Amino acid sequence: MFINRDARHLIEVRESPGKGLGVFAKDNIPRGTRILAESSLLKVENDNPDAKKILQAFEDLTPSQQSSYLELHRYTFDSDKQILEAQMGQTWDEMAEMHRKVLNIYTANSFPSIYLLGSRFNHSCVPNTTHSYHPSLDKETFHTIQDITAGEELLITYIDGSNWDRSRRQKYLQKWGFQCNCPVCEDTPQGRAKEEKRLELSYLTDEFQDLLSLETEESLEEALKLTQKLAAIQKSEGLVGHELRYSYVGS
Numbered sequence: 001m002f003i004n005r006d007a008r009h010l011i012e013v014r015e016s017p018g019k020g021l022g023v024f025a026k027d028n029i030p031r032g033t034r035i036l037a038e039s040s041l042l043k044v045e046n047d048n049p050d051a052k053k054i055l056q057a058f059e060d061l062t063p064s065q066q067s068s069y070l071e072l073h074r075y076t077f078d079s080d081k082q083i084l085e086a087q088m089g090q091t092w093d094e095m096a097e098m099h100r101k102v103l104n105i106y107t108a109n110s111f112p113s114i115y116l117l118g119s120r121f122n123h124s125c126v127p128n129t130t131h132s133y134h135p136s137l138d139k140e141t142f143h144t145i146q147d148i149t150a151g152e153e154l155l156i157t158y159i160d161g162s163n164w165d166r167s168r169r170q171k172y173l174q175k176w177g178f179q180c181n182c183p184v185c186e187d188t189p190q191g192r193a194k195e196e197k198r199l200e201l202s203y204l205t206d207e208f209q210d211l212l213s214l215e216t217e218e219s220l221e222e223a224l225k226l227t228q229k230l231a232a233i234q235k236s237e238g239l240v241g242h243e244l245r246y247s248y249v250g251s
């Protein structure tokens with residue numbers, strides 16, 4: 001049986017300078033704490049946005065759930081707008097204002113479901129929090145992956161590839177309409193040194209895939225050595241979420 005508890009009393013939502021609202025620690029939080037296990041407010045069974053299903057799911061909410069939903073952050077990137085326009089058979093300007101709002105909120109916050117508290121986590125390319133869907137609980141769970149000090153912001157990553165280079169990361173983040181200034185993205189000597197490590201990770205990951213595809217005893221042994229090297233860099237760079245798990249057990 002899975003215990004359906006979290007430590008949300010240790011977090012609060014408040015203004016994060018330059019980022020809108022964010023999630024902050026009210027107290028010190030040890031690494032590995034499940035800070036949140038949250039049921040979705042609005043669920044759409046599709047990884048890609050489907051305008052009509054999203055609007056129907058919104059219609060199916062209670063009035064109080066609808067007003068909570070409408071308080072979430074709004075943003076829709078142009079290419080997502082084009083997809084939604086095609087699905088609706090209307091231009092963005094022709095759509096009812098409420099439809100634009102609902103879709104704007106969906107595209108800015110979907111996991112692909114929408115979570116009221118979970119949607120307030122901002123992004124960092126060096127996250128201190130990870131999240132995943134927990135099928136037995138039917139909840140999205142959020143765990144700290146670093147020790148957090150009181151007052152610190154809890155950050156997840158919106159990117160599914162920690163070894164992407166800076167320009168690829170930034171291009172992907174355009175979907176949410178912001179420029180990342182996390183410790184790896186900042187244009188400082190420290191930021192550039194961290195970026196070098198990302199490039200090394202990218203190179204080693206490609207080499208690892210090449211070795212695996214050879215499927216000889218020697219290449220698999222080499223691949224195993226490489227994963228140890230990958231894991232060491234990931235740990236030293238604070239990349240201790242999903243990517244480290246992949247290094248140990250494969251994706």
Ligand SMILES: C[S@@+](CC[C@H](N)C(=O)[O-])C[C@H]1O[C@@H](n2cnc3c(N)ncnc32)[C@H](O)[C@@H]1O
Nearest residue numbers: 019020021073075109119120121122123176178
């Ligand atoms: C899922 S919401 C996160 C919560 C949001 N800040 C709010 O006020 O509800 C995504 C939005 O947060 C902002 N955001 C997230 N991470 C950011 C970052 N690292 N820097 C600046 N803005 C960020 C962007 O406006 C983005 O579209």
